[in-house]
Amino acid sequence: MNNNKLIVSHAPFWHDGDSLFKTNLNLMIAALPAVIFGLVQFGAPALGVLALSLSTAMAWEFIVTLVSGKKASIHDLDSAVIGLFLGMMLPATAPWWLVIIGTFLAVVLGKMIFGGIGANPFNPALIGMAILALSWANHLDFDAAYVNYDFSFTALAPLAAVKAKGALAVSDLFSLNDLLMGKQVGAIGTTFGLGLIIGGVYLILRGFVRWEIPVAFIIGIVFTSLCFNLADPDKYASPMIHLFSGYTLFGAFFLAPENSSSPVNRIPMLIFGFCAAGMIMLMRNIGAYDDGTVLGILLLNVVNPLIDAIRPKALGKGVGHA
Amino acid sequence: MIKRSFFALTRPRLGYDTPEPDPKEPKAIPVPSNLILLLHDPLDDARETLIKKGDKVEKGGKLRLYKDSKEYTVSPVAGAIKVIDTYSDDFGNTSTYLVINTDQGLTAGTGDMKYDLKDTIASADEYLRTLPGAPPLKTLADPDIKIDTIVITCADPDLLSTTQQYMALKFMDGIKEGIGVLKRITSVRKFCITIPENMNVKDEIDFAQVFRTSMIYPANLPPMILKEHLNMILPAGKTPEDMGICFMSAEAVVSLAQAYKTKTACHEKVLTVIGKQGTSYRVTASIGTPLRRILNAFSIHVNDHDRLVIGGPMKGFSTYTVHHPVQPDTDTVIVQDRDNIPELSDNPCVNCGKCVRVCPAHIPVNILVRYLEAGLYEDAMDKYDLLSCIECGLCAYVCTARIPIYQYIRLGKHELLKLNADA
Numbered sequence: 130m131n132n133n134k135l136i137v138s139h140a141p142f143w144h145d146g147d148s149l150f151k152t153n154l155n156l157m158i159a160a161l162p163a164v165i166f167g168l169v170q171f172g173a174p175a176l177g178v179l180a181l182s183l184s185t186a187m188a189w190e191f192i193v194t195l196v197s198g199k200k201a202s203i204h205d206l207d208s209a210v211i212g213l214f215l216g217m218m219l220p221a222t223a224p225w226w227l228v229i230i231g232t233f234l235a236v237v238l239g240k241m242i243f244g245g246i247g248a249n250p251f252n253p254a255l256i257g258m259a260i261l262a263l264s265w266a267n268h269l270d271f272d273a274a275y276v277n278y279d280f281s282f283t284a285l286a287p288l289a290a291v292k293a294k295g296a297l298a299v300s301d302l303f304s305l306n307d308l309l310m311g312k313q314v315g316a317i318g319t320t321f322g323l324g325l326i327i328g329g330v331y332l333i334l335r336g337f338v339r340w341e342i343p344v345a346f347i348i349g350i351v352f353t354s355l356c357f358n359l360a361d362p363d364k365y366a367s368p369m370i371h372l373f374s375g376y377t378l379f380g381a382f383f384l385a386p387e388n389s390s391s392p393v394n395r396i397p398m399l400i401f402g403f404c405a406a407g408m409i410m411l412m413r414n415i416g417a418y419d420d421g422t423v424l425g426i427l428l429l430n431v432v433n434p435l436i437d438a439i440r441p442k443a444l445g446k447g448v449g450h451a
Numbered sequence: 452m453i454k455r456s457f458f459a460l461t462r463p464r465l466g467y468d469t470p471e472p473d474p475k476e477p478k479a480i481p482v483p484s485n486l487i488l489l490l491h492d493p494l495d496d497a498r499e500t501l502i503k504k505g506d507k508v509e510k511g512g513k514l515r516l517y518k519d520s521k522e523y524t525v526s527p528v529a530g531a532i533k534v535i536d537t538y539s540d541d542f543g544n545t546s547t548y549l550v551i552n553t554d555q556g557l558t559a560g561t562g563d564m565k566y567d568l569k570d571t572i573a574s575a576d577e578y579l580r581t582l583p584g585a586p587p588l589k590t591l592a593d594p595d596i597k598i599d600t601i602v603i604t605c606a607d608p609d610l611l612s613t614t615q616q617y618m619a620l621k622f623m624d625g626i627k628e629g630i631g632v633l634k635r636i637t638s639v640r641k642f643c644i645t646i647p648e649n650m651n652v653k654d655e656i657d658f659a660q661v662f663r664t665s666m667i668y669p670a671n672l673p674p675m676i677l678k679e680h681l682n683m684i685l686p687a688g689k690t691p692e693d694m695g696i697c698f699m700s701a702e703a704v705v706s707l708a709q710a711y712k713t714k715t716a717c718h719e720k721v722l723t724v725i726g727k728q729g730t731s732y733r734v735t736a737s738i739g740t741p742l743r744r745i746l747n748a749f750s751i752h753v754n755d756h757d758r759l760v761i762g763g764p765m766k767g768f769s770t771y772t773v774h775h776p777v778q779p780d781t782d783t784v785i786v787q788d789r790d791n792i793p794e795l796s797d798n799p800c801v802n803c804g805k806c807v808r809v810c811p812a813h814i815p816v817n818i819l820v821r822y823l824e825a826g827l828y829e830d831a832m833d834k835y836d837l838l839s840c841i842e843c844g845l846c847a848y849v850c851t852a853r854i855p856i857y858q859y860i861r862l863g864k865h866e867l868l869k870l871n872a873d874a
Contacts, residue, residue, distance in 0.1 A: 133773060136758040136792055137541065139858035141765040141844035142785070143610075144793030145455040145463055147851045149801065205798070247801035247852065336459025339804065393804025393817055443836035444674070444812035445687040 149246070152337050153206035157213055159332045160383065162324030164217065167317035171221035171278075175317045178223050179216040186212025186232040193241040207246045208236050214254040214383060217318025218376060218423075219261075220274035227268050231257045251430045252387040258423045271314050282312035287366075287374035288419040296358070296366040308373035319379040329382025338386045341398035346381040347372065349406025357414050365414050376422035377409070384422070390430040392437035400436050405429040455849075462809045463849060465668040465765075467606070468731070469649060470613040474620055477721055477733040480748055482528060486551045486739030487776035490514065492522040493545040494537050506532045508551060511564030511716050513578065516547060525581045527718035527737045528553045541768050542865060548776075551739065563715040570635045579710050583720040583738065584618075584703030585779035590692055591637055599695040600641040600681075601633060603704050605650075606664045606671040609763020612723045612783040616647060617733060618701040627658045629704030632711045639697075645676060668765065669811055669843035673698050688838035700782075720777050725785040726751045736777050742784055743773040756789040765844040798852035799824075806846035806856060812839045816846045816856060823859040828866050837863050 168175050190208035194201050203209070215235050219228065235257025240249045262269055271286035278284070283302045290299045307313060311321035319325070332338035350372050357365035371377060376384070385391060385405055392401050405426050412421025453465055492515075494500070500516050508514060508526040515523045530553035538548040566578045576592035590596055603626060605619030619626065630642050642659040646652060647666060662680040664670050670679065673691045676698075677683045683694060691698060706717050724732045724745055732749050742761075746753060753759060753773050760767045761775065763783055806816035814836045822831040831837040840860050847857040 133753050133757070134755045135753070135769070135771050135773070136756050136789070137769045137771045138758070138795065139541070139769075139855055139861070140762075140767055141848045141857060142758065142760050142767065142769065142787060142792075143453060143764045143848055144853065145453070145849050146793070147455055147805075147849065149798060149852055152803070152851055245799070247799040334458050334460055336455070336805075340460065388801045388803045391802075393802060393807045394815075440815055441813040443687065443814050443839035444678070444841065445685045445689070445839050446836055 149205040149207065153210045155332065155335060155337050156210050156383070157206070159328035159337075160213060160217065160318060162327050163318045163321045163379070164213070166311050166321035166324050167217070167221070170311060170320065171275075171317055175221035177225075178219055178221060178228055178317060179213065181225060181228045182216030182219070182232055183209055183212040185229050186215065186236050189233055189236040190241060193237055194245075197241075199245070202245060205246060208240070211235050211240065211253045211257075214318075215257050217379065218254070218258050218316045220269065220271055220315075221317050222274040223268060227261060227265060231261045233257075234260045247389050249389050250433070251427055252384055252390045254387075255384060255423050255427050255430075259427055262418075262423060271316070275314055280312075280314070282307055284314050286314045286419070287370055288413065291366045291370060292413070292419050295364050296370075297363040299366070299370075303370060303374070305369055305373065308370070313374060315375065319376050322373045322378055325378040325382060329378070332382060332386075338382065339391075339393075339398055341395055342386040342391055342402040343381045345399040345402025346385050346406045347402075349403035350377055350381075350410060352403075353407050353410035354414075357410065371410065371413065375413075375420035380405075380409070380422040380426055385426050385429075390433055392433055394437060394440045397433075397436040397439050400439075401429055401433065404432075462805075463845075465610055465845075465848075467647065467666050467668060467671065468611050468613050469647065469666075470616050470620060470733075472651070474617050474733070477617075477735045478748065479719075480734055480736040480740055480745055482553070482737045483740055483744050484553050485533065485741070486526075486528055486530075486553070486737065487741055487774065488514070488524045488526065488549045488551060488739050489538060489776065489778060490516060490522060490524045490547040490549060492516045492520050492547055494535070494547045500535065502532060502535065502549070504532055504535055508532060509564050510562070511566070514549065523580070524549070525578070525716055525718075526551055527739050542861075563713075565714050566710075566716070568711060568714055572636045575636055575707070579707060579716060581738065581779045582703060582706040582710060582716060583718070583779055584700040584706055586703035586707050587697055587699055590697055591639075596692055597695055598637070598639055598692065598697045600643060601637075601639050601697050601699055602662075602673075602676060602681075603630070603642065603644045603659065603699050603701055604671065604676075605701045606645045606647045607763075607782065608669075608671045608673070609766050609783065610668055611725055611731070611785065612763055613731070613733070614721050614723050614782040615701045616650060617721060617723075618705055619646060619650065619652070622701070622705045623652065623654060623656070625705035625708050626701055628712075629708035630658050632708050633704070643680070645671065645680075647671075669841065669845065672841055672843055674841040675811060685841075687836065688832075700780075702782075720779065720781060722777065722781060723783045724749065724751075725783065727757075727786050727788040727791075738777055738779055740777045741774040742770075742777065745777070745784065746773065746786065751786050753786060754789065756792075758787040758789075758792050760785040760787060765848065766842065794853065795855050796853040798854065800854060801852050803851045805849040805851060809845045809849050811843060811845070812836070812841050814839055820846075820854060820856050820859060823856075823863045826866075828863045828870070831863055832867060837867070840864075 186208045187203045235253045239253030239256035309322040333340045351368040354368040354371040409421040409425035510529040530551045533552040534550040539545045572592045576588040607615045644659040645662045648663040674685045719735045819835040844857045
């Protein structure tokens with residue numbers, strides 16, 4: 130009698146082949162067009178920031194798992210994605226200590242203290258970014274960051290310019306073509322609008338990002354900024370400037386749909402995307418900050434569990450008890 | 452194994468398999484010298500059993516452990532009992548297995564045992580429970596369960612299997628006859644029959660209401676058939692039987708008709724066997740045949756760390772031994788190579804929501820699984836619809852974090868049953 134040792138487990142015995150590693154790898158692949166453009170545009174310092182950000186993010190996670198005696202989990206690439214996204218939101222001239230503190234805040238404070246992957250109530254990269262922006266705003270001022278660069282286009286950060294001078298004064302400075310093709314001053318990975326759109330569409334088509342959130346987000350930006358713009362075109366910029374500058378597109382395709390901090394049901398996803406965009410526009414147009422993307426999405430992360438309670442009734446629930 | 456498509460904007464579509472248009476005769480597996488029978492009745496060491504090691508059994512003879520046992524099995528061969536021992540399944544439930552040996556020279560001349568079948572459900576339940584296809588006679592004979600509709604399933608509920616579709620293509624007359632028998636022996640008047648929408652049935656079916664079922668999983672699972680074709684929503688935690696609906700496989704109906712015609716039981720089970728490369732074979736084997744015999748007949752070699760799955764890839768169970776027998780309800784046997792076994796993990800849920808979008812019962816699986824992982828089964832039932840689950844396994848199939856969600860759900864239901872039983 131041959132008695133093989135068989136694998137025994139429970140149904141289902143098939144899997145669609147997806148994994149955390151694959152999902153995170155695809156997120157990073159989708160970010161590549163914008164990243165490569167940023168490296169070309171801003172040169173070696175940008176490479177330095179991204180490399181440091183990615184590696185320290187993974188290192189922080191590894192250190193936390195080591196200290197807390199947990200199984201090492203950096204191979205799922207989740208912290209690599211956090212590091213990459215944080216790096217993409219920094220200017221190329223960000224000092225090394227800022228990057229390391231940023232990844233510490235993002236990975237340790239944003240993710241690991243809540244229990245690691247899947248347990249974070251906020252987008253970790255945004256937590257890091259928000260604290261950096263509140264603490265060292267001068268290092269994140271894009272106009273100041275690139276004074277030693279010589280660009281062939283308007284070397285003004287569009288949103289800061291709108292905030293300072295009003296929409297009328299800057300209306301001739303930024304064309305749609307320039308903004309789409311990355312001819313604007315901004316963070317390493319967020320200036321190349323076309324690249325971000327390509328990456329986002331790739332993620333949506335491959336099913337790694339739920340289409341509802343980016344679509345509702347973009348509709349929200351266009352709708353809210355149009356309302357402001359129609360009310361006072363001299364003061365408030367057109368939807369075009371708001372959509373293609375700052376962190377808007379990066380937020381729509383990469384930050385807002387972060388799995389753990391966004392809803393999963395359809396109507397909540399639409400509400401989430403639309404309201405996050407609405408908050409951003411309120412901050413940009415009425416609030417104190419140039420770009421409210423970071424705080425706008427974080428605010429909606431807070432209410433995510435509440436919105437996600439809007440869900441369809443389960444099969445057979447509440448029937449047949451009569 | 453069906454992987455996700457490159458583009459995955461919509462949820463995955465897992466299609467049911469269809470048999471070849473004019474199916475060949477299945478390969479018949481000779482009856483082996485040792486047959487293994489499972490008896491869903493645990494052995495009690497303190498009591499003396501009715502059957503003992505060395506006892507002779509007749510072909511078609513009923514075997515029971517104790518005088519008051521409600522469960523029985525029927526020997527498909529004449530021979531002698533070689534072993535009686537305890538078997539435990541994947542949930543730790545214990546039952547008994549018997550090994551019947553045929554080559555001891557004791558059996559010459561004995562034919563099939565003739566049953567004294569009357570036109571009552573009790574009489575059918577007395578002898579025919581273990582017919583191929585496992586007819587639900589116990590349910591039909593239970594005076595506490597009021598069944599008014601029988602749905603005959605010619606559409607296989609799980610993927611890869613084509614056994615029931617084959618029965619429908621080859622034995623539609625038998626199904627008609629079986630419905631006649633059921634009409635005689637039960638008080639059920641409404642008969643429905645599920646047929647896959649792309650199956651060509653030669654003759655018009657006028658003896659039952661026809662449901663043409665979709666080719667996309669999980670359309671053929673009982674709760675989905677109830678919902679789509681009978682316009683009935685199965686209340687959470689109820690079974691179709693509670694609603695007066697009994698599901699019965701095509702094979703069960705055919706073998707019931709044959710049993711009433713010949714007054715003997717048939718023991719030849721039709722199976723779909725799926726090899727490591729995904730090749731599908733159809734065989735007939737006597738109930739009790741160890742699976743090893745069938746696999747050997749097609750030169751399918753099972754090595755260490757392979758997986759042997761009984762039932763379909765979504766709802767079946769895996770066994771730890773190649774000696775597991777063919778049972779009355781074994782429609783499919785799948786051998787998975789060690790390299791094709793998807794890895795599961797202990798990752799926490801990352802809230803990607805794929806399970807929520809794929810769930811046919813609209814359960815918030817992402818939250819449910821957190822409660823189940825924490826062992827909060829009652830909260831899971833009250834707040835997050837644990838009992839609405841129709842057990843299709845799609846959530847675990849798509850899970851990015853590779854959490855064995857379906858296993859958690861079954862465990863949760865199992866624990867709740869235990870809690871209720873203790874209360």
